[in-house]
Amino acid sequence: MPLTGHSIIAGQATPGSAGTFRGVNPATGDEIGPEVTTLTAEQLTAATQAAAHAFPAYRATSPADRAGFLEAIADEIEGIGDDLIETAHAESGLPVARLTGERGRTCGQLRLFAKVVRAGDHLGVRIDPALPDRTPLPRPDLRQRMIALGPVAVFGASNFPLAFSTAGGDTASALAAGCPVVVKAHNAHPGTAELVGHAIAAAAERTGMPAGVFSLVFGQGNETGAALVSDPAIAAVGFTGSRAGGLALVAAAAARPRPIPVYAEMSSVNPVVVLPGAIEGERAWDLATAYVASLTQGSGQFCTNPGLLFLPAGEAGDRFADGVAAAVREAAGQTMLTGGIHDHFAAGTERLGTTGDVTTVAVGTEGETQNAPAPVVFGVEIAEFVSDDSLADEIFGASGLIVRYEEVASLAAALERMEGQLTATLHGTDTDHDAARTLLAVLETRAGRVLWGGWPTGVEVSHAMVHGGPFPATSDSRTTSVGTLAIERFQRPVCYQDLPEALLPEALREDNPWGLVRRLDGELQLPASR
């Protein structure tokens, strides 16, 4: 199917009347794909109204039907074939192998949520049976389950055109929870969005879901975003992007007559702490090489890019820094996602490089395509670092700052001053455990994920993952945007008191027709099938 450049509202290709834009190949600067038409505020309402209309039927779907829908989306996305990868490659500049992996992750994520929906643990069933003879007062029959919040607005990310966009983690978890979804396509990859959007619409039709369960809308950036978040039919928001963008949506949501939750994943420099044992002898050079590889991978365009590294003062630290410099000088720039992102990177590195007391450890070379700036690593002493909070601001791209520290106490104090992070990483050996314990107690209060060794890029989609963290890493630290816990963002508990069996939802019926885990008088009970 050729691209149309039109929004998809409840299954129908819908031309927009607000304006037009074109996709751009960031490697060449060329316009690609059809003219994309953007929706007026009134046209946008058609999508949110369709979602509201679909909500009662969609939230009432059985676990099997809803899981089937999620699996059908994965099948349809795979069914697009090479077109999807080629379109995403042209629009994002990301390598084909990376995008192929991202497609696998996207489809795997949908199938994982299908499994979660079938098991039904997220329904959180709690039953406190009636105690009619209790004194002084009898206890009524009380049954609790989670229900879906309502239509969810999802804002796709530029850096993961598949896994964090149209059918990404926010969409998958919201649909799994029983919420219709309206996706605002990221303007950096309209063709990719349209292809995936049609796949979701086709899956909805094939599995008998109400058409309004999904819409994809094209709009003009900020205005469309604010209109969507302010729409009375929208009940929650998922967003991955910049701090300014996320905060604008948080403000719009709070200003509504009926405020709604916003799950915005925004900004993180992902501190890495190198402890002395990690750079003893030969280790220093190897670790430096690995650090630069992680920092420059994908042009550093990861939420979990290790932008900040704390390094011991002294000779071993110097060897590590030398290794970093050597590796950076050999690193070539790669195409960034958009010209705008490249401009921000250039301005951010220019600002950091000219800040007093900040030195330049090494600069790589520019890439051969457009928008492929040279990777760069800066250095600063910890005393200067703690005296200027702006040094910890995120620069999206392959830019690192190495902070040299003398002792663990000053390091812990510097980490305590830091804002919330998606991740924090410790590198050390057995000899560093005492220092690590001190630092872990701080880092776990500052980050959503704490690593021992390795690098924070590469976010596993599984049950125990947390891709979240205190503000401003996210706008709501109480959850995660990756992993199965993400489904809990889009539901709320309801208690049913003394309902007759005939009126109880299936999930709460005495005979447990869905075979759910239940908490009976506070005690977890596994169904016989498990």
Add this chain to the structure above:
Amino acid sequence: MPLTGHSIIAGQATPGSAGTFRGVNPATGDEIGPEVTTLTAEQLTAATQAAAHAFPAYRATSPADRAGFLEAIADEIEGIGDDLIETAHAESGLPVARLTGERGRTCGQLRLFAKVVRAGDHLGVRIDPALPDRTPLPRPDLRQRMIALGPVAVFGASNFPLAFSTAGGDTASALAAGCPVVVKAHNAHPGTAELVGHAIAAAAERTGMPAGVFSLVFGQGNETGAALVSDPAIAAVGFTGSRAGGLALVAAAAARPRPIPVYAEMSSVNPVVVLPGAIEGERAWDLATAYVASLTQGSGQFCTNPGLLFLPAGEAGDRFADGVAAAVREAAGQTMLTGGIHDHFAAGTERLGTTGDVTTVAVGTEGETQNAPAPVVFGVEIAEFVSDDSLADEIFGASGLIVRYEEVASLAAALERMEGQLTATLHGTDTDHDAARTLLAVLETRAGRVLWGGWPTGVEVSHAMVHGGPFPATSDSRTTSVGTLAIERFQRPVCYQDLPEALLPEALREDNPWGLVRRLDGELQLPASR
């Protein structure tokens, strides 16, 4: 121990320098108890800093130690004896029997959370073991648990001087989660707050908790509240009270450089829907009597008071209305909690009674004490009700509005227009099930608890209870302020990647030293002990 009228900061009685006020007996208007001294903004900081200082040690306490602390609080509160009940009675006008029951509920709630902490299910342990041989990429070892958010500010409610105040549900659940608590005492019951505050401080000392784990502060209403919520050391807020008060705290929390969650339980009229079967024949009169009893109980000063009732048009409905009128005329006013609450009630009923198309069904008699206004029930047709949203505003006290409806469709439409509620109740019989199904689908999206029969007052403290609901019933519908699920408000998930066993928190260690329920690769595993 005689009352001092001073705040309790980290175990120390602390006189305030901002100003003074006196407790008032609402039944007589007399001032009672010592002069209460209020804290300056700077003095307030001593409490929040003490909480921040206590946080690392307190959150690291073992389940057994933390549970022991909660149980010690219950013991200490019971140890106060009659003094507590007498003080609360004098300050609130609430009957001694009611307060004795409320004390039992408060202590039972603390002991229930102790049990929850010991079991440890709230830690939400998830383990995805490493898959070193997976291709194309190995999977790291990922372990997730919930950690405490940080110091919590709690604002006590006027209408439950024990169960929703100093050692009430917010305090109990925050302490259970591992969060230090700073309680802003409600100025309507300073003596009760001080007695309970000393009990908590004594329990902390007796069980070896850091002193800053609890503080009780007296202040001048709104300014102190805003200062507390804006304090950088505070990580979350629990509040029960008016819509205006709750929204002010929500705004203050959102305006912080680092926004924090606010759990405000604010405003609800708790619609009751009478279906035709419920008032056939003799039933009409009995149900009318029960309704008035629920409406006027405790002077109607319950968050879950049934302020709005939908009644079928026609003869059976008329009989119900006659029964209501007869019961209301026999009902005498009871002392309200404060003169201010009484004034609000008088203004609210005056406004409603003079609204066009609203009729007065019946008025009771004033009580013999001060601040004991006559109960009153108003009536209106559904067409007028849906045309004036202000008719659904809460009037705190024994004031009811009966809305007459013709058919279920118009009723469902009226309910869909309503704001979020703590509860919604259906009265009917087997013959009403079809209508009930239609209405339940609406009501569960509007309320935190749905009842079949009975009355919404009387909120069970158990595992399946939800005392919450969509805005403006609460500021955050995703949880509850009563029942064991409330603990989840004060924690967030952290993932630990590839940590060596020696650095893992106890909750996540391979040998499961705390005997916790764990989710292994997504599958719940009960410990052998369960």
